[in-house]
Amino acid sequence: MKQTVDQAVAAIRPDPGSRLPDVGLSIFAVMSQKAAAAGALNLAQGFPDFPPPQSLQQQLKKHIDAGHHQYSPLAGVPLLRAQIAAKTRHCYGVEVDPDTEVTVTTGATEALFSTITAMVRPGDEVILLDPAYDSYAPAVRLAGGKTVHVALQPPDYRPDWDQLAAVVTDKTRMIMLNTPHNPCGSLLGHDDYQRLQQIVAGTGIFLISDEVYEHIVFDGQTHISMLQYPQLRERAFVMSSFGKTYHATGWKVGYCVAPPDLSWELRRIHQFVTFCVTTPMQHAIADALEDPTHYEELPAFYQAKRDAFRAALSGSRFKLLPCHGSYFQLLDYSAISSENDVDFANRLIDEHGIASIPVSVFYQQRIDHKVLRFCFAKDAATLARGGELLCAI
Ligand SMILES: Cc1ncc(COP(=O)(O)O)c(C=O)c1O
Known part of the structure; x- marks a missing residue:
């Protein structure tokens, strides 16, 4: 019987065996x-x-004309990391070391993926609060981890910390949080951080805090960053996205703040995922951050x-x-x-x-x-x- 082309290809080529079928x-x-x-x-x-703001677009053109076309250091352009540290001080009153604690990433997406790849080992459990941003669970699964889901409920979508505490086991490697929350528009408050602190105290649990909407909060409320809690910060990867902050989602520039040893684990992976982030964009954002307006x-x-x-x-x-x-x-x-x-x-x-x-x-x-x-x-x-x-x- 005559074979179709597809059948002939299938006969000689192995099944790709999708990792995420x-x-x-x-x-x-x-x-x-x-x-x-x-x-x-x-x-x-x-x-x-x-x-994005006209001034930011002009800075980008300026840096392209100035010849910033080659690889940047893998952790990010030093001036951008310094500006991120300055912004963190300005917004949250927190000191971070731009050399050892700030890593510029290809959007928050890469910060999430590289962090999860660095930290989650086969058999580890990672707790997610659903509804959860769509990239979290596939990254955990690719790392060999198991996601454990706690559902948030409308209308307020507040975390139920007792429910979360009940799913913590000795396999729990990480808890992932997102504030301000996509899609719910909810914020974590001081009480939430206090409860989280109680839950993780004395455990080996690490944290990811996805704060990409950190500058988009309403009604006079302020965003509270996980970086403001020393006992959480010591075990946390805190992420943000200039795509959200500067109306430039296609630029794909984000960053992660984490203690030096954790940043180093992230950088071990980041250097092989992408090595560094598009250089002229980093310079342009560094310039823009000079003015907090x-x-x-x-x-x-x-x-x-x-x-x-x-x-x-x-x-x-x-x-x-x-x-x-x-x-x-x-x-x-x-x-x-x-x-x-x-x-x-x-x-x-x-x-x-x-x-x-x-x-x-x-x-x-x-x-x-x-x-x-x-x-x-x-x-x-x-x-x-x-x-x-x-x-x-
Ligand atoms: C909650 C959340 N995390 C992460 C990201 C990804 O950010 P980036 O575009 O910087 O990769 C998004 C983008 O929509 C998001 O909504």
């Missing part, structure tokens, strides 16, 4: 592609539809967008959940439909021309609270149009 294209890409195909308004993917104005800038989006929804049948930080607004649609959130989100694209992210996809158990995530890092006209479309449902 159950992982498909990320939900953000799926919903964005669907939105583009349907011509729908895309409030699904979490990136701004406005540019931009990130000091971010809370008001994004609060105006959050408030505009919420006001545009005032006549709708959606219930607005609290949003204290990040650039995401959760909407409960249980008064509108009993469909599951994935079906409902798909129908919003097909029938109502607006794309969002169903929150169940961030839960390992696919828990469906009938809640969708909308990104409000958009210009005023887009937010107004989003409000119109949603009010019509």
